[in-house]
Amino acid sequence: MLSVLIACHDCDLLQYKIALAPGSSARCVRCSATLYRRPRHRIDYPIAWAITAVALFIIANAFPVLSLQIQGRETSTTLLGAALTMQDQGMPLVAALVLGTTVIAPALGLVAMLYVLIPLRFGRLMPGFVALTRLLQTIAPWAMIEVFVLGLLVSLVKLQHLATVIPGIGLWAFIALMLTSVAATATYDPHLIWQHIADLDTADDIV
Amino acid sequence: MARQLGLVACHVCALVCHLTDPSRSAHCPRCAAKLHRRKPQSVARTWALLLTACVLYVPANWLPIMHTGSLFGAQSDTIISGIRYLWESGAYDLAVIVFIASIVVPLAKLIALSLLLISVQIHWTWQPLQRTRLYRALELVGKWSMLDIYVVALLATLVHFQAVASITVGSGAIAFGAVVVLTMLAALSFDPRLIWDTTETDG
Ligand SMILES: [Zn+2]
Ligand SMILES: [Zn+2]
Numbered sequence: 305m306l307s308v309l310i311a312c313h314d315c316d317l318l319q320y321k322i323a324l325a326p327g328s329s330a331r332c333v334r335c336s337a338t339l340y341r342r343p344r345h346r347i348d349y350p351i352a353w354a355i356t357a358v359a360l361f362i363i364a365n366a367f368p369v370l371s372l373q374i375q376g377r378e379t380s381t382t383l384l385g386a387a388l389t390m391q392d393q394g395m396p397l398v399a400a401l402v403l404g405t406t407v408i409a410p411a412l413g414l415v416a417m418l419y420v421l422i423p424l425r426f427g428r429l430m431p432g433f434v435a436l437t438r439l440l441q442t443i444a445p446w447a448m449i450e451v452f453v454l455g456l457l458v459s460l461v462k463l464q465h466l467a468t469v470i471p472g473i474g475l476w477a478f479i480a481l482m483l484t485s486v487a488a489t490a491t492y493d494p495h496l497i498w499q500h501i502a503d504l505d506t507a508d509d510i511v
Numbered sequence: 512m513a514r515q516l517g518l519v520a521c522h523v524c525a526l527v528c529h530l531t532d533p534s535r536s537a538h539c540p541r542c543a544a545k546l547h548r549r550k551p552q553s554v555a556r557t558w559a560l561l562l563t564a565c566v567l568y569v570p571a572n573w574l575p576i577m578h579t580g581s582l583f584g585a586q587s588d589t590i591i592s593g594i595r596y597l598w599e600s601g602a603y604d605l606a607v608i609v610f611i612a613s614i615v616v617p618l619a620k621l622i623a624l625s626l627l628l629i630s631v632q633i634h635w636t637w638q639p640l641q642r643t644r645l646y647r648a649l650e651l652v653g654k655w656s657m658l659d660i661y662v663v664a665l666l667a668t669l670v671h672f673q674a675v676a677s678i679t680v681g682s683g684a685i686a687f688g689a690v691v692v693l694t695m696l697a698a699l700s701f702d703p704r705l706i707w708d709t710t711e712t713d714g
Contacts, residue, residue: 309527311513311520314643315707318513318527335643335707340525372669374676381668386661389668395680401688402664405657434542438523445695448654454608455661461605462597462662463669466676498524498541 307502310339340495347500350492351421357484358414364477365407369456373468382474383407383452409447410485416440417488420497427504437494444489449482512711514704519548550702554628557701561624564693568621571690574683577663581676589683590614590659612658613687620649620656620694627701634709646703653698656691660684 310321310330314337324330327344331337343349364383371380381389383406390399416436423430430436456475463469513519519530521539530537530546537546550556575587588596590613597606623645629635630642663680670678 306518306527306529309518310525311518311527313520313522313525314647314703315639316512316514316520316704317707318516318518335640337643337647370665370669374672377672379669379671381665386664386668390664390680393667393680395684398660398664398680398684398688401657401660401692405654406661434523434544437542438544441523445650445654445699448657451654451657452661454612454655455658455665458605458608458658459662459665459669461602462666465600465602466670495525498526 312337312339341493343491343493343496345491347421347425347496350488351418351425353484353488353491354414354417354421357481357488358418360477360481360484361411361414364474364481367474367477368472369474369478370460370463371470371472372463372466373470374466380470380472383478405446405448406452409443410449410481413440413443413447414485414488416443417492421492424497424500429501437497441494447485449478449485453478453482512707514548514708515711519546521546522550549704549708550700553700553702553705554631557624557628557697560693560697560700561621561628564617564690564697565621567686567690567693568617571617571683571686574686575681576659576683576687577666577681578679579670579676580678587681590687593659609659609662612655616652616656617690617694620653620698623649624694624697624701627706631705631709636710639706639710642706643703646698646701646706649698653691653695656694657688660688660691 308321309318311318312332312335315332315335317332317334319333319339321340322330324342326342329341330339332339366382368380368382371378387399387403387407390396390402416439419430420433420436420440456478460469460471513527517529517531518527520527521542521544523544524539524542526539526541528537528539528546530548533548538544539546572590575589577588577593579586579588594606594610594613597609627642627646630637663684667678667680670676
């Protein structure tokens with residue numbers, strides 16, 4: 305059976321899979337790439353983190369991230385507002401880049417993750433699940449919430465020379481969203497989904 | 512190596528599958544993804560993306576990414592002059608962060624990916640482990656170059672007080688954004704297994 309084997313994605317070395325203790329990961333003996341992990345907790349954890357992340361995502365986008373006061377006048381912006389400004393200033397490509405990496409990629413990632421994981425939690429597979437697993441893999445490098453958070457902090461410090469800057473609810477929500485997204489992906493391993501499905505199949509076979 | 516045994520790992524679900532005749536297209540029995548021994552045309556694609564990024568790197572640093580208008584006159588900033596301004600105004604930590612994200616990371620990606628490609632093309636056998644680690648580091652740091660794009664977008668949105676001060680985005684932002692995207696795509700299309708292919712004699 306080939307399912308007991310794993311080929312390293314970074315150096316193609318063929319190795320036998322071994323059972324892991326919870327919270328540990330298997331590394332390639334030749335190049336030390338992480339081959340697969342066994343999260344400490346069950347599939348409930350990434351689901352819980354992802355639901356929290358969805359709530360934070362909505363708050364982060366609904367409220368202003370930064371406000372600025374000069375001579376009694378105030379401006380404030382949400383993330384979408386910043387993308388719209390790029391569009392208004394004749395930079396649709398920059399607008400698309402900001403929108404794609406901070407709104408679309410993270411949102412798609414969270415929705416796809418929940419769509420795959422919640423039915424799986426109850427032993428079911430949703431239609432189009434393979435396409436979504438693939439989508440998750442493709443968009444993962446393009447979700448850049450953590451870089452945007454650093455951008456917010458840099459802007460905050462830069463603007464302090466100019467005027468009074470007030471961090472908005474959106475900024476705090478983005479920081480929380482960054483942390484929960486990290487938690488969601490840290491407790492979830494795509495290999496595990498396939499393992500889970502294999503387990504469901506063998507359970508069916510026994511029945 | 513899996514390749515020498517006629518085996519290949521599915522790039523979607525990691526299942527090890529038989530692929531005896533690579534000229535015929537085959538699909539993963541578990542998830543139906545198309546099987547490839549290596550990422551298709553990895554070297555050519557990576558070079559194409561990388562060279563385009565190199566060309567755009569010039570306008571990205573030459574053109575202003577930000578125009579500031581205020582009571583004291585108008586001013587245009589490139590990425591480098593923006594960093595110099597931060598340094599001179601005493602924000603050393605910020606200047607260092609922006610310098611690393613906007614200058615060091617893109618430049619390091621362009622140089623390191625070129626070296627990796629050349630090392631694969633001339634069948635270099637030296638230090639495959641170190642080269643793989645270099646590749647992993649590139650994948651990890653790539654996205655942080657987007658920092659300046661976000662900062663410029665936020666500043667341009669917040670600072671519009673007609674006569675007092677207003678900031679607009681410069682065309683350098685388009686070129687710079689393109690460099691970040693292209694170098695990320697280049698890193699994604701490079702296949703680190705090519706590094707190891709040359710270290711083993713094929714059977
Ligand atoms: Zn390896
Ligand atoms: Zn597969």
